[in-house]
Amino acid sequence: MLFGGMMVLVLTGLPIAFAFLIVNMVAAYFFLGGSAGLFGTVTGIFTSITTFTLLPVPLFIFMGEIIFHSGLGFDAINSLDKWLGKVRGRLSILAVLMGILIGSLSGSTIATCALLGTVLLPEMLKKGYSKSMSLGPLMGVGTVDALIPPNALTVVLASLASIDVGRLLIAGIIPGIIMSGLYILYIIVTCTIRPHLAPVYDVPHVPWSEKIGSALRYLLPLGVIIFMVIGLIFLGVATPTEAAATGALGAFLLGLAYGRMKKDVITKSVKGTVKVTVMIFMIIIVSSTYSEILAFTGAASGLVNFVTSLPVPPMVILLSMMLTILALGCFMETVAIMMITVPVFFPIIHAFHFDPIWFGVLMLINLETGLLTPPFGVTLFVMKGVAPADVTMADIWKAVTPYVVIDIVCLVITVLFPATALYLPNLMGMK
Numbered sequence: 243m244l245f246g247g248m249m250v251l252v253l254t255g256l257p258i259a260f261a262f263l264i265v266n267m268v269a270a271y272f273f274l275g276g277s278a279g280l281f282g283t284v285t286g287i288f289t290s291i292t293t294f295t296l297l298p299v300p301l302f303i304f305m306g307e308i309i310f311h312s313g314l315g316f317d318a319i320n321s322l323d324k325w326l327g328k329v330r331g332r333l334s335i336l337a338v339l340m341g342i343l344i345g346s347l348s349g350s351t352i353a354t355c356a357l358l359g360t361v362l363l364p365e366m367l368k369k370g371y372s373k374s375m376s377l378g379p380l381m382g383v384g385t386v387d388a389l390i391p392p393n394a395l396t397v398v399l400a401s402l403a404s405i406d407v408g409r410l411l412i413a414g415i416i417p418g419i420i421m422s423g424l425y426i427l428y429i430i431v432t433c434t435i436r437p438h439l440a441p442v443y444d445v446p447h448v449p450w451s452e453k454i455g456s457a458l459r460y461l462l463p464l465g466v467i468i469f470m471v472i473g474l475i476f477l478g479v480a481t482p483t484e485a486a487a488t489g490a491l492g493a494f495l496l497g498l499a500y501g502r503m504k505k506d507v508i509t510k511s512v513k514g515t516v517k518v519t520v521m522i523f524m525i526i527i528v529s530s531t532y533s534e535i536l537a538f539t540g541a542a543s544g545l546v547n548f549v550t551s552l553p554v555p556p557m558v559i560l561l562s563m564m565l566t567i568l569a570l571g572c573f574m575e576t577v578a579i580m581m582i583t584v585p586v587f588f589p590i591i592h593a594f595h596f597d598p599i600w601f602g603v604l605m606l607i608n609l610e611t612g613l614l615t616p617p618f619g620v621t622l623f624v625m626k627g628v629a630p631a632d633v634t635m636a637d638i639w640k641a642v643t644p645y646v647v648i649d650i651v652c653l654v655i656t657v658l659f660p661a662t663a664l665y666l667p668n669l670m671g672m673k
């Protein structure tokens with residue numbers, strides 16, 4: 243009834259947060275004791291977002307907004323561009339690197355896809371790149387965004403699932419590196435076998451002195467900021483909230499040092515932070531009530547007992563949950579999917595004694611892969627909206643398919659070798 247009611251409202255065009263809010267209020271009235279249930283829901287809304295765990299969300303978003311609007315991110319990309327030289331498929335590789343940098347800081351795969359599609363796609367097509375080699379990397383790199391910190395999505399998942407934020411942030415690093423490495427390897431191999439997909443074009447010679455100077459000026463400071471977040475969490479010097487605050491302060495000071503913190507940059511950064519944070523927090527608000535209703539009615543515990551009593555191996559249940567997330571990704575945003583699935587999936591994970599950090603990484607990979615899955619992945623339609631008119635949905639489906647396959651390969655690697663996700667967090671535990 244909860245899920246069905248929500249889907250009906252979503253299909254009317256109502257934003258998912260408000261659709262769930264309406265369903266939750268109706269359910270709270272009937273299942274939680276009438277008016278008392280509604281008052282309890284309001285109290286639960288306040289409690290759900292006034293938590294120290296969620297504070298990194300606006301701070302990570304603010305850090306990304308500053309780096310984007312001040313142009314520091316694009317300076318770093320231009321510096322990377324100087325180091326690539328005449329590598330075949332260089333713009334596709336640059337798209338992956340650019341997506342990792344901007345996406346991990348922005349925390350929104352859809353926003354990253356729209357930005358890259360607007361900025362980089364016309365240049366790739368102008369240089370004679372095929373549609374598959376142009377569109378694919380711009381969409382595929384979104385999955386890496388959710389894995390390599392700092393990013394707000396991981397914080398939201400950790401908060402909803404009540405698991406350690408710092409450990410989950412660090413856990414995504416190795417799978418993210420593996421995935422981005424597979425992307426770049428695929429681009430290089432494909433362009434070598436089929437050179438017409440990415441023609442080589444003249445690239446101005448850049449002397450070593452300019453390359454090194456550019457890296458020291460633009461890449462190193464940004465690397466320091468990222469270390470101020472990831473490094474401080476890993477070393478146990480700071481909590482995720484403290485590290486996020488340090489990173490946001492570092493980005494602000496760096497913008498000041500380069501003379502980029504004009505009034506319009508600050509205004510756009512603050513507005514962007516408020517807009518995205520409110521959207522995420524609205525979904526978290528309705529998620530808490532949803533979880534309470536599931537728990538009070540016995541639906542959550544009943545479902546866990548039903549699933550754990552099924553005469554199938556636990557790995558089959560795990561596969562079923564992964565497929566469910568992939569299916570939901572075809573028509574819903576990542577935070578909304580987490581809101582629906584986390585209250586149901588994580589009790590099952592605990593019942594089977596799976597490591598919640600490991601499952602959290604699997605879920606992050608699935609959440610982002612679902613947005614890419616043809617024919618209805620949300621990211622596919624975002625790319626269609628920013629691509630030239632001659633790019634068809636068939637072109638987009640064909641371009642993104644290899645990257646979906648790579649995501650699934652990375653998922654399989656993480657399932658078969660849990661150490662890929664758990665090695666770094668376990669090192670944190672030893673400190």
